[in-house]
Amino acid sequence: MPEQTKVLIVEDLPTDALLVEHEVREVLPESIFLVVETAPDFLAALDSFQPDLILSDYSMPEFDGLSALKLALEHVPDTPFLIITGSINEETAVKCMKAGAWDYILKERIIRLGTSVLAALERRKERLEKRSAGEALERSERLFRNLFEQHAAVKLLVDPDTAAIVDANQAAAEFYGWSRDQLKAKHIPDINTLPPEQIKSNMRKALIEHCVSFEAQHKLADGTLRDVEIFSSPIQSGNKTLLHSIVHDITSRKKAERALIAAKELAEAANIAKSEFLANMSHELRTPFNGIMGMMQLLQTTPLNEEQQEFVSAAIESSKRFTRLLSDILDISSFEAGKATLTTSEFNPVEALESVMDLFALRAREKGLDLDMTVDPAIPRNVLGDVTRVKQILFNLVGNALKFTDKGSVHAALTPLSAAKGGDLRIMFSISDTGIGIPEDKLGNLFKPFVQVDGSYTRPYQGAGLGLSIVKRLMELMNGNGCVETVVDRGTTVHVVLPFTLPAGDAAKTAQAAAPGVRKEHLNILLAEDDSLNQMFMTHVLKKLGHAVTVANNGQEAVDLFLAGDFDCILMDIQMPVMTGVEATKMIRLQESEFRSQKSEDEDGTSEKRHRTSGPQVSGLSLQPSKNPPPSPHIPIIAVTAHTQPGDREKFLAAGMDEYLGKPVGMEDLDFILKRFFGDPQADGAR
Known part of the structure; x- marks a missing residue:
């Protein structure tokens, strides 16, 4: 008022x-x-x-x-x-x-x-x-009517109770191919291919939620089906509530989406095929190469004149370079596919660096270079992390430093840094050399795969240019970082900082560390290997090391010989005919479990005599129980395989194997790992 x-x-x-x-x-x-x-x-x-x-x-x-x-x-x-x-x-x-x-x-x-x-x-x-209010409503209705009639979008007014089309604008008539009067004589199920119950459910949802969108296919007058997206909301018309529906033609978008999904599935299939190809190629390359490299090692142990010894050494060195290149290519592939993984265990970072430095000691002496290391006293004795990945980083950095240094020295240093978020400690690994250095304009390409500072055909340094790319990917995988300091003709220092967790106590040990068994110098070994060249190489090596060898040509033979014989250890190939090494291992572990269970029941006198017509089942294959118990409650099974992609080692250990050797196998590696299991104090722990 x-x-x-x-x-x-x-x-x-x-x-x-x-x-x-x-x-x-x-x-x-x-x-x-x-x-x-x-x-x-x-x-x-x-x-x-x-x-x-x-x-x-x-x-x-x-x-x-x-x-x-x-x-x-x-x-x-x-x-x-x-x-x-x-x-x-x-x-x-x-x-x-x-x-x-x-x-x-x-x-x-x-x-x-x-x-x-x-x-x-x-x-x-x-x-x-x-x-x-009446005038405002009248203006609003006039405005809505004008927008409804003249709008370029396809619009329908629908009675939610009967699904009848109350009105349609001119754009709807042009889209569907019926006149407006013809459309007003139809119901939504006449044009919508969704089931009637689904249509009613969508309408109820629009009334309750006031605005919804959903997708469907609408039928045109000529029978064509179009993919549509419908936005529907309630409006009041007099005393009646109607649904105002805006229809968008998304046929092109859906076609593009389907093409994108198909392309994605094709890419995933190609990626799977690539991974399978790489795994198979790794196996196919490593298996014969293991025989070649093995024979060269055996030849090296025979009487040779100086020239022959030089030829054999050169062949072995080339074989090692080939193996490293193959491993690098597979690593890059794993990073690209997002399948690179980390395995956490307790290890000594100083020993990890020392083991890498030992590998390059001979090369450093041959080039007349000083190779040394310094360790800050504050570096803890043990940390939790992926020791294999750490060694891989150090191997590439030290190898690069030696490759590009012709005089002077290569120096490695370990320095503890402040704690990082998500970890207890950060350690900086610094590898310094007095080599050729890196021009500033080349630093940007330093960590790219297949790139070297000198990319010419006449470059004096060999290699595929993968090492530093792998280092960068591994740093990222381990949530670490790094930097490069370099002066042309004066040298380079690469710093890599990695986070680690400290063990809970001194009693913490690596979950999968192999415990030495009874000390034995001469072992009775079962070798499961289907490749004849590898059989010859492995048999000769093992006999030279003083062991007796029995060969199984496939997994089934390995199981049968295990049940019939008395072996100290099994060297198990993975990819074999008849039965794989994984299946054979599971059968052996199951048989051991059966014997332990039977022995326990016999000792406490509570069991009744059991009658069996068949043995345990693994992967659809039956195992007949042995009349003779196994020589020990748990026989060491060592995987000797060409399967060397990330995650393979963990998969084989989970299947019941105790250790893993990747092909090609070196004589010293085989000797070392056998001594770990049979009590050589010098071989205790990971090398």
Whole structure:
């Protein structure tokens, strides 16, 4: 209600006008009043004064209340008009109300005027608000109708109760190929290929959630199916709730998505094929190469003149270079495929560095270089991490330093740094050389695969340029980082910082560390190997080391010989005919378990004699129980395999094997690992 209400009084008696004004001021103290008594003055006041309320006497000499009412209805129909009279009969009162008066007040009951005025003004406010809302609704409906009719998007109005199409715009008619009238004669199931129950469910969801989107296929007039995305929301149309649905043609998008999915599946299949190819190629290359390299090692143990010894040494060195290159290529492939993994165990970082330095001691002496290392006393004795990956990083860094240094020295240093987030300690491995250095403009390509600082055909340094790329990938895999300091013709230092966890206590040991057994110098060994050249090499090596050898040509033979013989150790190839090395290992471990269980029951006297018609089952193959118990509760089984991709070692150990040797196998590696299992104190622990 306005703070100042403008009240127009139509009255010929000043005293009565003052009385009316007094009563109104009681309820509207801030009111403004204007009194008129003739028709011209009344019309002028309607235009200039624009009253909020009109109070008119009924009987006046020149102008009566009924005439004033008619003029007010013509000019200001929404302004409350109250008639005030001294005497009025019922017939006149009804006539005034029918004519449009809002109320009438008798002068003898003028005290009612204030209440009636307030009620009239409230009714006026409600009428204006309702009219405003109606006009806004009408404008909104006109706007919606215009947008619906003229919009370029395909639009439908749908009855959610019957699924009938109530209306469709011109864009819908053009899209579907039916006229608007034809579309309005259809129901949604006529154009939507979804099951009717699914259509109803989508409509219910749109009503509840107010706006939903879903995908479907819509049928056009010519029978064509199009992929569509539908956005649906409820709108009120009169007293009926309809669904306003906007239909987008996404056929091209869905086609592109399907093509992308197909391409992704093809890429994944290609990646799997690549991994399988690399695994097979690794096996196929390493298996014959193990025989070649093995025979060269055997030849080296025979009487040779100086020239022959030189030829054999060169062949062995070339074989080692080939093996390292093959391993590097497989590592890069694993990184690219996202399959590189870490294996955590407890190890001594100083011993890890020493073992790498020992590998290069001979090469350093041959080049006349000093090869040494310094270790900060604060370096802990043991840490938890992937010792194999750490050695791989150090091997590449030390090897690179020696390769590019012709005089001077190569120096390695271990330095402890502050604790890193997620670990207890960071260790910095620094490899420094006095070699050729690296030009500044070449540093950006230093860690890229198959790239060398000197990429010309005549470069004096051999290699495929994979070493530092592998170092970078391994650093990232282990959440480490590094940097390079270099001066051309003066040398290079590579710093690698890796995080490690400290063991819980001194008693913590590597979960898979092999415990030495009874000390024995001459072993009875079962060799499971299907390749004849590798059989020859391994047999000769083992016999030279003082051991007896029995050969099994496949996994099934290995199991049969194990059950029939008395062996100290099994060297198990993986990829063999008839039965794989993994299947054979599982059978042997299961048989050992059977014997231990039987022995335990026999010792406590609680078991009944068991009768069996067949033995344990592994991978669909049966194992007949042995009449003779195995020589020990647990025979060491060592995988000797060309499967050398990341994760292979862990897979074989999980299958029941105790250790792992990758082909090609060196004589010293084979001797070392056998001594670990049979009590040589010098070979205890990982090398």
